[in-house]
Structure formats: structure tokens, C-alpha cells
Amino acid sequence: MAFDPQQQQQFGLPSAAALLSEESAAAFMAKVYRWMVAGLVLTAGTAWFVASSQEAFSIVRGLYLPLIIAELVVVFAFSAIAHRISATVAGALFLGYSFLSGLTLSAIFFVYNLGSISTAFFITAAMFGAMSVYGTVTKKDLSAWGTFLFMGLVGVLIAGVVNIFLQSDLLGFVKSCAAVVVFAGLTAYDTQKLRQFHASSGYASVGSLAINGALMLYLDFINLFLSILRLFGSRR
Secondary structure (H helix, E strand, O other): OOOOHHHHHHOOOOOHHHHHHHHHHHHHHHHHHHHHHHHHHHHHHHHHHHHHOHHHHHHHHHOHHHHHHHHHHHHHHHHHHHHHOOHHHHHHHHHHHHHHHHHHHOOHHHHEOHHHHHHHHHHHHHHHHHHHHHHHHOOOOHHHHHHHHHHHHHHHHHHHHHHHHHOOHHHHHHHHHHHHHHHHHHHHHHHHHHHHOOOOOOOOOHHHHHHHHHHHHHHHHHHHHHHHHHHHOOEO
């Protein structure tokens, strides 16, 4: 039985426009998650390959600082130009960044045992999934979280820089706990924001917007994973 718009409103049923918007958001987020997973697979594969080869790791270790700088340059450049580049260029930049991350993250295989890395990954995947689902289904507007999460992120970064010099286990523990809270919150916040603005204008294509969204969630996942690994990982 079909309902006219007045009956839909009376019975609290979603309108056709609302249903189409929800389907569009779901299709967009599916594309975001596909790109994010592709980036994670490339990162994990690269890290594993480098860690499995003493020669490859020796090369990467000698170039560690330039690789870190290259990562920062790529991610900031991508964020700055994402709105005006094609999906092809955006995809190449995202995969390039994922590859660079795999090179630098290969070091974790020499710091933590494989069991700890696997456990941290599955905890991260479960937490990321739960927070992403929350960001999808909640009716609460999470935009108010933005300022709090940004301040928390700045605090985590400052604590990380300070601890390079102090080498304090306590400060490292507090920083990692704070990072878990911040990046778990960012996962929900970014998921909701992406669903709300998936049809926003200003991007050269929906594809480039989806890849930019994939980068946001990819960074949330990687940083959440590293924070959990630092908290619970067993060192070699």
C-alpha cells in the first residue's frame, strides 16, 4: 500500500527524498570504506614485506626521517588540494601515502611481538567498527565534539613531542590513553560528518571526496591501532 507525503508524515514514515538521501549516503560510505581498507591492506603488506627482509629494512631504517617527512608532506598536500583534483590523482596520492606508512610502520615488527600486534589490530578493528556504527546510527549531533577532540589531539601531539625528551613511561601511558579516547571519538565524529556532507559541492568529483574521507578514517584507524599497541603490546 502506498502512502502520500501527508500520510508518511502522519505515521512517521521516511519520505522518498529521505530514503534516496540515505541510500546515497550508504553508497558513498561504502566507497569510503573500500578505499580505507585498500589503504590498510597496502600498508600492512608493505610493512610485513619490509620487516621480512633484513636488506629492505636496513634501507628503510637509513631513510626513516626522510620517509616521515615525506608522509607529512603528502598528507598535508593531499588535504590542501583534495577538493580540486580528480579521483585518479586522489587515489594515487592516498595509495602513495599508505605505502609510505607501511615503510615506516615496519619498525613495529622489531619492537613488539607478532601476537601483540595481532591482538592490537583486532581490538582496534572492533573499536573502530563500533564507533563508526555509532557515528552512523546515532541521532545525536556530534559536531559539538569537534572542539573537544581537536584540543585533545593537540594535547596528544604536544605530549608526544615533550616525551621525546623526557622519555617518561608515565607520560607515555597517559598520552596513549588520551590518544585512544581522541581517535575513537574522531572515528564516530568523522563518520557522521562524512555521511552528512557526502553530497557537498566544492570537490572536483564524488570520488575525490570519498578518497579524502578514506584518508580521514585511515588516519583514525592507524593512530588508534598504534595507541592500543603502545598500551597493551609486549615488547621483544
